[in-house]
Amino acid sequence: MRTSTKTLHFPLAGLDRSRSYGVATEPSENRVYATPLAVNVRGTDVFGGRYRGGSRPGLSEIAPPDKPFDVFDKPTTFYRGRKIYADGKLWYASRSGDITDFNVSGDGDDPSRPVIGKVGFASLNDTEPITAVFCVATSALFVATRRSVWMCEGDVTTGSFVRVSSYAGVVSKDAWAYDGTAFYFVSTNGIYAFAPGQGVVRVSDNVPEELSGITSAFCAYDPECRALHIFTNMGDWFYDIAAKAWWPQEFHADHRPVAHGVLFDKVMFLGKDGRYRYFDKQSVADGEYSIDTVVAIGPIRAGTSEDVDGMISKLSATLAVPSGQVVCDIYVGKSAEESVAAALSKRPVASVELIGGSTRNFRPRVRGAWVTLVLSSSDSWAFESMTAEFKSLGGLR
Numbered sequence: 001m002r003t004s005t006k007t008l009h010f011p012l013a014g015l016d017r018s019r020s021y022g023v024a025t026e027p028s029e030n031r032v033y034a035t036p037l038a039v040n041v042r043g044t045d046v047f048g049g050r051y052r053g054g055s056r057p058g059l060s061e062i063a064p065p066d067k068p069f070d071v072f073d074k075p076t077t078f079y080r081g082r083k084i085y086a087d088g089k090l091w092y093a094s095r096s097g098d099i100t101d102f103n104v105s106g107d108g109d110d111p112s113r114p115v116i117g118k119v120g121f122a123s124l125n126d127t128e129p130i131t132a133v134f135c136v137a138t139s140a141l142f143v144a145t146r147r148s149v150w151m152c153e154g155d156v157t158t159g160s161f162v163r164v165s166s167y168a169g170v171v172s173k174d175a176w177a178y179d180g181t182a183f184y185f186v187s188t189n190g191i192y193a194f195a196p197g198q199g200v201v202r203v204s205d206n207v208p209e210e211l212s213g214i215t216s217a218f219c220a221y222d223p224e225c226r227a228l229h230i231f232t233n234m235g236d237w238f239y240d241i242a243a244k245a246w247w248p249q250e251f252h253a254d255h256r257p258v259a260h261g262v263l264f265d266k267v268m269f270l271g272k273d274g275r276y277r278y279f280d281k282q283s284v285a286d287g288e289y290s291i292d293t294v295v296a297i298g299p300i301r302a303g304t305s306e307d308v309d310g311m312i313s314k315l316s317a318t319l320a321v322p323s324g325q326v327v328c329d330i331y332v333g334k335s336a337e338e339s340v341a342a343a344l345s346k347r348p349v350a351s352v353e354l355i356g357g358s359t360r361n362f363r364p365r366v367r368g369a370w371v372t373l374v375l376s377s378s379d380s381w382a383f384e385s386m387t388a389e390f391k392s393l394g395g396l397r
Helices: 209-213 336-344
Strands: 003-007 041-044 051-055 058-062 076-079 082-087 090-093 115-117 132-136 140-144 149-153 161-165 176-178 183-187 190-195 199-202 217-222 227-232 235-240 245-249 257-263 266-271 276-280 293-301 308-319 326-333 350-354 359-362 370-377 383-395
Touching: 041 235, 041 245, 041 293, 051 383, 082 132, 132 176, 132 183, 161 190, 161 199, 183 217, 183 227, 217 257, 217 266, 227 257, 293 336, 293 383, 308 326, 308 350, 308 370, 326 336, 336 370, 350 359, 370 383
Parallel strands: 076 132, 176 217
Antiparallel strands: 003 383, 041 051, 058 276, 076 082, 082 090, 090 115, 132 140, 140 149, 149 161, 176 183, 183 190, 190 199, 217 227, 227 235, 235 245, 257 266, 266 276, 293 370, 308 359, 308 383, 326 350, 326 370
16 A cells, blocks of 8 residues: 655635635645635734734724724715715715815815715716725825726815726725725725725735625724735635735624724724724633634545545644644545535544644544545644645545
8 A cells, every 4th residue: 555644734825715626725845725614713823923824813802092983874084184975976075174064055266165076987877886985194085986996186176086997896885904005995806906106906816705795895904914804794804915815704793893993003993892802812712702713624635646545544733832622523535525525514534632732643544535634623723733644545436
């Protein structure tokens, strides 16, 4: 029987169901691979911020800021002393210096006068409803629809709107974030970035199918992680910008945010329950709620080719200190897809327990052409290393 040993790395490419599982998820020494299953994990660990993977930080409460976050029902921003909001296909700008005055019947030559406008084509019936309004200090105002983004440099009474994106827009009023240099916005087919002078570029790959049907989203830039927190009507996500990795997240309903701000380089959220929270590396839970984490490693080919059966004969794993207990369930199948289906259905053929700080060696001797390992825990943990020994057994039966 031919024996091979493979080093199994944490799937730092994040969730990817867009390609063949055997291509996207098989471990390799020379590349980062993805996972078909993940919840509440990230590529950076909670203990030292090292790029090795593990559970996400917990949410801890923080004292309310001196100035509460603004929450608006309509797309709204403040630009050059004006309050600007959108309703349907029109945007409205208050008088400069008086955010309560929206009376447009005054002097038409007054540059500080209130203004009503639209973006798009000449006919109002040909335009799309405005989904978001945002700005860069006093230099540029942006008005977006679901399929376009428009920019006005200067004041709204003297400047004009130029379309900077004709194929991607902003899905809803809070589905954008600013990192100090570029805007990121969540569209119906991925995440895009815009920086003045550089245009609009798509920054996300392998967009999860769950995002294709979203109708609303809340987006916040995390300067500490250089990532985006994205909360949608179809689920919540942590998007690692540098790695282009999607990580699904789950939170208690009361913790999901309605607004956010940044305090000392940490993103702070206002939850639905009216309390302020931030991601705390010292926290192992979301307040009174434990964090249940799941991530799949594989599927991994156990045999030497598609028509050869195999066996996982030995598994060695080490978790970082001070990780809690992690259960590793083993799933098998005649194909990569079949082993993932078994994992999604939670039908393991064997299970082993991993403990932080020590290397555990197991001999599961589980037969299957393809193997998927699923790590799960309710504790805080980080990945350190894992190797598996496989044996080819002959023709696939």
